[in-house]
Amino acid sequence: MPYVDPTDRDRGFLRLAFEEARQGYAEGGVAVGAVLVRDGEVVARGRNRLVQESNPILHGETDCIRNAGRGVDFGQTTLYTSLSPCAMCAGAILLFGIPRVVIGDNESFPGEIDWLLRHDVEIALANDREMIDFFARFRRERPDLWDEDIKGYVERPGAQT
Amino acid sequence: MPYVDPTDRDRGFLRLAFEEARQGYAEGGVAVGAVLVRDGEVVARGRNRLVQESNPILHGETDCIRNAGRGVDFGQTTLYTSLSPCAMCAGAILLFGIPRVVIGDNESFPGEIDWLLRHDVEIALANDREMIDFFARFRRERPDLWDEDIKGYVERPGAQT
Numbered sequence: 001m002p003y004v005d006p007t008d009r010d011r012g013f014l015r016l017a018f019e020e021a022r023q024g025y026a027e028g029g030v031a032v033g034a035v036l037v038r039d040g041e042v043v044a045r046g047r048n049r050l051v052q053e054s055n056p057i058l059h060g061e062t063d064c065i066r067n068a069g070r071g072v073d074f075g076q077t078t079l080y081t082s083l084s085p086c087a088m089c090a091g092a093i094l095l096f097g098i099p100r101v102v103i104g105d106n107e108s109f110p111g112e113i114d115w116l117l118r119h120d121v122e123i124a125l126a127n128d129r130e131m132i133d134f135f136a137r138f139r140r141e142r143p144d145l146w147d148e149d150i151k152g153y154v155e156r157p158g159a160q161t
Numbered sequence: 162m163p164y165v166d167p168t169d170r171d172r173g174f175l176r177l178a179f180e181e182a183r184q185g186y187a188e189g190g191v192a193v194g195a196v197l198v199r200d201g202e203v204v205a206r207g208r209n210r211l212v213q214e215s216n217p218i219l220h221g222e223t224d225c226i227r228n229a230g231r232g233v234d235f236g237q238t239t240l241y242t243s244l245s246p247c248a249m250c251a252g253a254i255l256l257f258g259i260p261r262v263v264i265g266d267n268e269s270f271p272g273e274i275d276w277l278l279r280h281d282v283e284i285a286l287a288n289d290r291e292m293i294d295f296f297a298r299f300r301r302e303r304p305d306l307w308d309e310d311i312k313g314y315v316e317r318p319g320a321q322t
Contacts, residue, residue: 050231054230054231055227055230056226056227056229056230056231056257057218057223057226057227057253058227062218062223062249065217065218066216066217066218066219068217069215069216069217070211070215070217070309074312074313075312075313086252086256087251087252087253087255087256088223088249088252088253088255088256089252090248090252091247091248091249091250091251091252091253091273092218092248092249092252094248094249094313095247095248095249095311095312095313095314096217096312096313097312097313098313112252148231150256151235151236151256151257151258152235152255152256152257152258152259153256
């Protein structure tokens, strides 16, 4: 499945994911946020909580799915994320059958987009300059946190699909 | 990287993962457990908490990594799991750079083992008859829970790598 362009409505929801990312940054955490939407309504919001909860599995996307909880028909949702999903988050997207993902920034981190495309997940890339610059600033300021958060990629460059 | 056979020590740690799975079953949850080991010592234990915490991202493996918390050198650990890891948990294994995984049962659910092998994760398969029979019983008794837990696989058989 090819990339698609985000719609204006997509860009609106992506701003909410970016708000979450900025909130995480303000809390001293890893600056990534996500929002889950169904039928034009926000189901859940989330942000990376590695620092806030000392919990390495809470990336923006997984925190968002946690906050959605049980009883959500993930097959009818779109996931908005400020940064391209890592292997764990891409795997969660497949596990829950989320059919569409809108990504604010895949320049700072390529993530596992190709794997998702091979499994017919629709991917919309915004490559929003403000999000890219924001994340670059976070990485400059807290390289220690970013390395900790994305550890397998740093140590094993071949870990990407 | 090819499969390897589990050692006797591996089988001992796998029993601890099975204990977690049985504890989860006793709690009315999804019956999968995991243990993380470094240098012959247990770093953390975990079990699926979908029911117990209404949290769909806590599979046995991700709960175990959550319980390990920060400051663990995952690159020096082995993860033991009673059931073959799904896409999210396999992705977590790559994200955290866990180099070795020992699996009790990959007959009941194939999981994403091939993806891990392609990324040079060492996989030891025990295919323990008691674990396989135990999990078959759980699935017979609670098909609703299993479907909820592994939703994307049920709805999209092509979701496996």
